[in-house]
Amino acid sequence: MAPTKPVDGLLRQIIMPVDVGSDTVKLSLGASSVEVALKGATVISYVHDGRERLFVSSKSDIRTSDSTAIRGGVPLCWPVFGPPPAGNELYSKLKQHGFARTNVWEVADQQDSKDGVKVVFKLSPTEAIKSVFKLSFALIYTVDLRPYSLRLTLHVANPSNAVAALPFQTALHTYFRLPQGVTPPDVSVDGLENLAYNDKVSGEQKVTERRKEVVIDGPNGEIDRVYFRAPNELVMRFKGQTETVKVTKSGFADAVVWNPGPKKGSTIADMEEGGYDRYVCLEGCQVEPFVYLDPGKDWTGTYEVSFGQ
Numbered sequence: 001m002a003p004t005k006p007v008d009g010l011l012r013q014i015i016m017p018v019d020v021g022s023d024t025v026k027l028s029l030g031a032s033s034v035e036v037a038l039k040g041a042t043v044i045s046y047v048h049d050g051r052e053r054l055f056v057s058s059k060s061d062i063r064t065s066d067s068t069a070i071r072g073g074v075p076l077c078w079p080v081f082g083p084p085p086a087g088n089e090l091y092s093k094l095k096q097h098g099f100a101r102t103n104v105w106e107v108a109d110q111q112d113s114k115d116g117v118k119v120v121f122k123l124s125p126t127e128a129i130k131s132v133f134k135l136s137f138a139l140i141y142t143v144d145l146r147p148y149s150l151r152l153t154l155h156v157a158n159p160s161n162a163v164a165a166l167p168f169q170t171a172l173h174t175y176f177r178l179p180q181g182v183t184p185p186d187v188s189v190d191g192l193e194n195l196a197y198n199d200k201v202s203g204e205q206k207v208t209e210r211r212k213e214v215v216i217d218g219p220n221g222e223i224d225r226v227y228f229r230a231p232n233e234l235v236m237r238f239k240g241q242t243e244t245v246k247v248t249k250s251g252f253a254d255a256v257v258w259n260p261g262p263k264k265g266s267t268i269a270d271m272e273e274g275g276y277d278r279y280v281c282l283e284g285c286q287v288e289p290f291v292y293l294d295p296g297k298d299w300t301g302t303y304e305v306s307f308g309q
């Protein structure tokens, strides 16, 4: 397949900056690469500094022909996060985390410069989507591979000819692969102190976080918390290691920390054997309140992953 743009060196002729396949799109920039499944525009691989940074269960089916969500990478939750709100006709036909993560997105644009490689994905209402969600919308998702980071931008628009406001929740449900020898109880997240959170394990609501470093150490290893109004910079640390993962976000007001632990994790049908020990999810979310977009209005959220020492 020919490169997408004229190339200036042998390396760029061998490694195409953007390679659009029938199931995935691959982006390459020097020693970094990203792979995005067209199903859900789910980022399924991010290699930085020669190491895979995302976890994807080997039981996932990444093909466009399959309609189940991918267990891992960065599933995009929209227009709801978690179970759809009960008793509301608008959401009654939606599944957990909505339909954006299971529908096939189009490649709308691609750009390649010395500053990075970008692919823009688009999702608009198809007949299948209209049968479960009746509102108009346009989703644009930009995957931007930069020399030292991966920047993900979700843009949601309610078309100006829409007849109603567009209410939604959203999340970039990132499964961070843990470094070799690290398991979830060795992981902590900085930046959540003094925030209110809902604990989906105990059912408690609006508890105040007292810890400076939140360790992934819930009952039976399970942690599932929505932190409200999280700061725009969060840092994940690994016990005994100097390397850190930095998440920088905007627009997504909330953050979720999730790992099911061994007891629940081993009951998840598409989880590979022991997979729950290989990741922690640190998600940029907009959970509460729903965003309400009037016709002609839009919303943008960014979520950027980089690494420190």
Ligand code: BG6
Binding pocket: 069, 082, 096, 097, 173, 200, 224, 225, 256, 258, 283
């Ligand atoms: C998390 C939720 O973000 O996603 C959890 O907070 C949920 O409650 C998890 O279990 C995984 O969801 P799913 O639908 O991909 O199994």
